[in-house]
Amino acid sequence: xxxxxxxxxxxxxxxxxxxxxxxxxxxxxxxxxxxxxxxxxxxxxxxxxxxxxxxxxxxxxxxxxxxxxxxxxxxxxxxxxxxxxxxxxxxxxxxxxxxxxxxxxxxxxxxxxxxxxxxxxxxxxxxxxxxxxxxxxxxxxxxxxxxxxxxxxxxxxxxxxxxxxxxxxxxxxxxxxxxxxxxxxxxxxxxxxxxxxxxxxxxxxxxx
Amino acid sequence: xxxxxxxxxxxxxxxxxxxxxxxxxxxxxxxxxxxxxxxxxxxxxxxxxxxxxxxxxxxxxxxxxxxxxxxxxxxxxxxxxxxxxxxxxxxxxxxxxxxxxxxxxxxxxxxxxxxxxxxxxxxxxxxxxxxxxxxxxxxxxxxxxxx
Numbered sequence: 595x596x597x598x599x600x601x602x603x604x605x606x607x608x609x610x611x612x613x614x615x616x617x618x619x620x621x622x623x624x625x626x627x628x629x630x631x632x633x634x635x636x637x638x639x640x641x642x643x644x645x646x647x648x649x650x651x652x653x654x655x656x657x658x659x660x661x662x663x664x665x666x667x668x669x670x671x672x673x674x675x676x677x678x679x680x681x682x683x684x685x686x687x688x689x690x691x692x693x694x695x696x697x698x699x700x701x702x703x704x705x706x707x708x709x710x711x712x713x714x715x716x717x718x719x720x721x722x723x724x725x726x727x728x729x730x731x732x733x734x735x736x737x738x739x740x741x742x743x744x745x746x747x748x749x750x751x752x753x754x755x756x757x758x759x760x761x762x763x764x765x766x767x768x769x770x771x772x773x774x775x776x777x778x779x780x781x782x783x784x785x786x787x788x789x790x791x792x793x794x795x796x797x798x799x800x801x802x
Numbered sequence: 803x804x805x806x807x808x809x810x811x812x813x814x815x816x817x818x819x820x821x822x823x824x825x826x827x828x829x830x831x832x833x834x835x836x837x838x839x840x841x842x843x844x845x846x847x848x849x850x851x852x853x854x855x856x857x858x859x860x861x862x863x864x865x866x867x868x869x870x871x872x873x874x875x876x877x878x879x880x881x882x883x884x885x886x887x888x889x890x891x892x893x894x895x896x897x898x899x900x901x902x903x904x905x906x907x908x909x910x911x912x913x914x915x916x917x918x919x920x921x922x923x924x925x926x927x928x929x930x931x932x933x934x935x936x937x938x939x940x941x942x943x944x945x946x947x948x949x
Contacts (some may be wrong), residue, residue: 613892614924616859617934617942627907636949644858655898673896675856678945682938685859705857707933707942749822773949781946787938 614681619783620702622689622727623712624720628740628770630672632712634678635776637674637686645670646698669698684780689724691741699727708734708787711778712770715739718756725757734787736764738779762790843880843904844911856910858896861925864888868921880904880912888922 604617621629633641646669655748667793687702703709709728713721721737728735759765764782769775841848850943863909874882883902887893893901899909916922933939 613861613863615938615939616861616894616925618859625896642897644896644899644906646905648875673900674851675897676946676949678942682941682945683894684942684945685896686839687896688856701855702858707939774904777946777949779836781943784939784946785945787933788936791933791936791939 596761604606614677614678614679614683614700615681616685618685618702618706619752619780620687620689620699620706620709620733621712622699622709622721622724624714624717624724624737625715627714627720629710629712632710632740632768632770632776632779633672633674633686633688635771635773636780639675641672641674641688643670643672660666671698671702686780703728703731703733708736708783710783711735711737713737713739713753713757714742715753718740718753722757725759729760734783736766736779736782736786738766738768738770738782741767758767774781832836841911844908844912847911848907856895856913856924857926858906859894861894862888862891862898862913862916863892863925864922865920871920873921881916884909884916885921892925920944 670688674686676684711721711724754765766782768779868885899906
């Protein structure tokens, strides 16, 4: 059996090397909003880049004139790693920015704890699509407003209204370069995921 | 996969006359799909038989049989590279792809080969579409705060 994991409560020490539990959080947002910066701020490794070669018919809508029909494109995803404990590792994945690669998001999103939608108040519209995506798939997410120095500091309420967010979705202000700030954002994602899971369980048991 | 026999396709006449002979000669027909160079390493295989798609954070763990140095001589360089990395500590699919500088799809096939050879096994992360236990989520929060 190729799949499976030794029990967390079982004799972890008997197995060498330790097989950690791996978890992931996605970092989405428009191009240049600071996704890789955010990942770098907390990752124990320099953000790595992984690529996928695509030959999907869907990329035909790419506006590269003269390359009609099938072609191949490389999509890059930056990611970082945080070893929380020897047996617990969290990966952060920056999602590919372009909308047309969203079919890749599905794979990234599967099994993820939740997501950060990083927003820039100067270009709030850039994250509409990401908000939409996570809402539709009921993936827990928080909106983190990256407070660029030269940007106006909009109050959280304004951002919430502009994005037409569900009242339950946390909106946080952050500095994507700052480790402590990013830690707070990630804790926010996990706490939000936890409260959503609790609410879902409650409604399930109430409906039964 | 393009058939070498197609080199003799009548459309590719040396004279290059007529509308059927454009500037870019057709080496394969459209139905064959694009030839994707990175997958030459997997001999054209884009997926692995009987194996589901490995998650990016699935961990590849070396089996004890992998410690035999003979594998470094007998395996293809990419397979040996993956095995070498996994001997140090378990590696996620994403990390392996980044380290080898290969497309994820290619690395998935190569990992599948090593699973077949029983040199590695793959641990699946959290079951798809399921959130881990609340106790694990708490451990994550505590771990993040303690960083």
